[in-house]
Amino acid sequence: MRAELTKSTPSLYLRNLNLLNNPQAPLSGALRGCLGSLDGACIEKLLLHCASALESNDVTLAQQVMWVLNNVASSSGDPNQRLTSWFLRALISRASRLCPTAVGFNGTSTIPRRLMSVTDLAVYVDLIPWHRFGFCASNGAIYKAIEGYSKVHILDFSITHCMQWPTLIDALAKRPEGPPSLKITVPNFRPPVPPLLNVSIEEVGFRLGNFAKFRDVRFEFDVIDDSPCSLSSENHFNESPRFPFQSLLDQLSSLSFDHSNGEALVINCQNWLRYLCDEPNDRQSGRLGEESSRRDAFLDIIKELDPCIVTVVDEDSDLSGPSLTSRITSCFNYLWIPFDALETFLPKDSSQRIDYESDIGHKIENILEFEGCQRIERLESGAQLTHRMKNMGFLSAPFCEETVGEVKSLLDEHASGWGMKREEDMLILTWKGHNSVFATAWVPASFDG
Template sequence: MQNTRRSEPGNPCGQKWASRLLCECAEAIAEKDTNKIHHLLWMLNELSSPYGDIDQKLASYFLKALFSKATQYGEQCYKNLLSIAAEKKGSFESTKKMILKFQEVSPWTTFGHVASNGAILEALEGETKLHIIDISNTFCTQWPTLLEALATRNDETPQLKLTVVVTQSMERSVLMKEISHRMKKFARLMGVPFEFNVVSGLTHLCELTKEDLMVEEDEALAINCIGALRRVNVEERGAVFRMLHGLNPRVVTVVEEEADFSSTRDDFMKCFEECLRFYNLYFEMLDESFGCTSNERLMLEKECSSTIVNVLACNDEMSSCEESEIRERSSQWCNRLKEWFSAVGFSDDVVDDTKSLLKRYRAGWSLGLSQGDCPGLFLMWKEEPVVWASAWKP
């Protein structure tokens, strides 16, 4: 029997065939309709492929999560996916190629780099001894531009200490050594006195302490958080902000993707619909940005698999040795951040730089300004906010 459930605005259910079948399957799981679950899982398995069109790809990645949810196999599946991903991690060159190609065809990551770098440079202007604490998943790709900006300042070129914080799930010792070597080489080329440090050995970001970061009293400090705070357990995010506040930074930049997998966690259907909405946008963006046979695109899509399983099929209490990724919307982040920080508006120069960046990419991208009580900038894909950038001070 055809499902007659109506779709609300922004609800992906009732759209293309993959979304319709996936939503029907999710509803069957919520209703514990065993016969319907088996039938829909079989249909999705027959129609899905990680190498097909957007519908086939969505069906493939969400099928794994729905099967894991239905069989209560979620946590084991999640750990298996992480283990497979760890085994398949390539060389520095292959990782760099994927990141740089993504930045070439889409502003998804470069948007946050430009906004954050602009806020950091303005907050540290005129200082001679700078320290940036980088808590992010960018593999330092945002810093060459900042080093170049420091090298071309009119006054004395400052000293820069960059401290990169990596947790167990992000850590690759060989990769970080290669990044360190290349960053130091580029800093020498730019004529910027440079020190590169790595804080590693952490299982979770909430284990990070003030002592780990070795901040000196005469340093002008900036803290850069791009795509990493979602790895902190929701209940521990306030404690992380309290620790960062205690460092007394000049500025804290926060960039996160615009999706809510937190408040919807206790309502499976709402969480499923939000997850499908977000990844539908993401996969559509990848499809229109990359060629259909792009290996880099396939790598980016496969990276989504474990997160989808984690969000939809894992219990709230994950193993203490694993990090999950629970995204929140800008309004939720703002409520947490405002307990410890005040918002810093982006200057007209930073806004102009961000607009100039978007002009380099295909049509469909636009810039959204702060909405209501939530300050910052929004990267918009076809009028939907997908990434939020903000700047804060104690």
């Protein structure tokens, strides 16, 4: 990817930045040297230069770098320019917290919050295989794990409003021995992140029930009421999240499953574990002692439930670094992937493309602007997750060849840049050879099903 230097008009969210709007602003030699070679590598250096200035409270230098970046960033340009525009927006907002009068920006999120219809969500999921890859890999592993069971109970922790399950219900309806009865349980709490839906979780369950009935699959849908004060879809990243974690653990601990009566318990985690804070200052007392984190405490609970399989899918990058500069490096070298993929088949002014990129912008905003409990995007890589699962007493459940074949068939429906590879205990979705999403499957070391 390569971004050409443009003399674009500053966008609305930059117009109060005095130095950014001053083309005569004095630039250091290092900044002036970048003006002739603003490719991806140089943009990354500028972003890091800006981050270092912000971390050292050098607002003047940060403004100088932002002026250069503003002449590169374009929300309607090439993938590099579009990505840069979101980074610049987040850095400006962060700078406003250091020196509001100098920067002239109030720090409030200016990214529109959109609510999708169920139909819109289906189109969103189908746009690129970012989510469908994980659905397909997980459903294949689940289907194999529940062979011979007459009852299946899925605890679903995901951000995609149960879009994964119609495909599994359809597969179960065709099972040679007949479909099992299926129960899906979801938590009442959902992290306040895109995609957001304009119907309630109960309505989602009702629609799933109708589909299961149409496919002659006995179906039940349940919601764990884990918090009377859970976040609504209107909450913004810059509001402190009130994750009802202890309530969720208590609810999970109280659930009972009759494994001796032919019931298979499945735990499904899709883009969800990252929202369980793993900061050292967020250590929880409890079963694992003072050194256990929320993420580990959750995994400890679900291991004790003795599921026949646990599926974990997420984006394959470490975006949880403690410093702003480390997060910029990881984020810039990872999130170019969806921007580049969308470039291959959607026009620059496509509303679908703009909306999808805006959802990625929410992620960038949270990763770069906030610290402490307000930074809820704390993604760990597939390798880190694998290490964590093994330390927690889980064993890898390899994906069978049939599942691998189904994933490959899915990717054939999308652009030629998408691929898949196996890496230790994972299936990994790739774009032009770069890791994007990982899928894993696990069983507790003590599982005797």
